[in-house]
Amino acid sequence: MEALQLDFTNTHVLITGGAGYIGSSTVTAFLELNAYVTVLDLNPSKLRHVHPKLLPLKADISSEDSVESAFATATTKFGVPTVCIAMAGLDLSVLPHRESLIDMPLEQWRRTFQTNVEGTFLTARAWLKGINAHKDEELRNVSLVIVGSESGTFGDRMNADYASSKSAIQFGLVQSLKGDVARIYPRARVNAIAPGPMDTKQFRLECTENPEQLWLDSGATTALGKPVPTLAVAKSIVFLANETWSGHVTGQILNVDSGKHGKVMWTKEEHAEAFT
Template sequence: MATTSVFDTGLGFEGSHVLVTGSSGAIGSVVVTAFLSTGAHVSAFDIRTPETAVEHVRLRTYQVDITNEASVEEAMEMARATFGVISTCIAAAGVDLSFAPHHSLADMPLQDWQRIMQVNVDGTFLTCRAWLRGIRSFATSQTKNISAVIFGSEAGRFGVPSCAAYAASKAAIQVGLVKSLARDVVSIDARCRVNAVAPGPVDTSQFRKECANDPTALWREAQATVALNKPIAVEAVARACLFLASDNFAGNITGQVLPVDSGKSGILFWLADGRDA
């Protein structure tokens, strides 16, 4: 009688040290919970303190401004002193489209453009740089799940006519940065991988509020050009991060952007009644 070989379906994060930036946000907080559920140690970075404090023996929270070089480096050092080398970096922090200033490019103040770029591009750069320096200095042959997952957006593919700065910032990090960094990191550690997730409209309380204020928002953003005809559950984004960060599941995936958008295939230019969408 033939024996069946064992196929490991575990994510393999037990004992790994995972960094999550933007950890107090609607998505980041669920990502933190997801990694804690796998047995990982988690360092949570955010400029804001969490609305609801979460206590866990494998969790430490730090107030960090990701646009401040010294703040990022100091927090990284404290996190490593607590849980050891940060093997996995989930760069979720950034200016969210819902809270970004919306203007035609013709009317956008330079300071609005610069602020979005500073947080979404410079902040992601500083985070990834500090993480990679830690890999270079402290990773050993026993370190596993050496990977980064950068948060992009569907806006990086389709654009946002009322907030070009947001779309440009997400395109920069989910394409230019990810593609370049994926080739760079292997010179630091041959096991190192870098990918991005690009969520569509996520079913957060803020998105539901926007839909309540604008009866066309749900149809326009998450139904009219979306195969599954619905917004994305926050947990689905967190699961995508688990997948991409896991050596067991995505050990040969690097330099890629994973759309988590319910099958969005295009941007809507006009509403049914002819108004600009």
């Protein structure tokens, strides 16, 4: 039986959005496992890491030129990135919330899709181009992990733009790519992670501002009854990236969401007002 090791020695991991909450935990995890790590982020200075195997780069995933240039720089520095974690995107902490779809400007919808869907497409394509250019070499851990969201499964009443963009990448894109990547490199895989409510500083702040949010997002709607630590998502990403542990897992969505089982449709107050 082969050694069940999660070692990423001589593996180059490229992470978009790596300076965020989940991203920072993921960067730490891969560095501790001896990987070379490149981070693409609009604000890489937020990274609290200094490491000889870490390359922070400023990049905009919604820009084709920016993505292609960043991948080229990363490849020159550490070699082809065989692992790509497509995490960057606009999330619910930065997007305006709308009471109804009728209140949403077309510009918001387009901007969300340009960043979350087109940006993930550009990232996936750049990664796959790199694999194709080195397909005659012996590559390890050839894996694309796309970071979606529980909202991609359950929707989000106040942010249909966000939920729809996450559905597009974690379902449509992953299912389309799973047969594509294996034709480029036989052991290449693509999967998605769908995190649930995350235990971050931002989430705790929002729960302070709205005491009902903790109950609505994780108390009433998850089996474990609590938000997910960022490290739990990072560990799941590492699992999917490592071919020793998940070499026959592809085309899947791993829900790291404390057992999310939907979303509360009506608060007690809303229901009382609407139906009594």
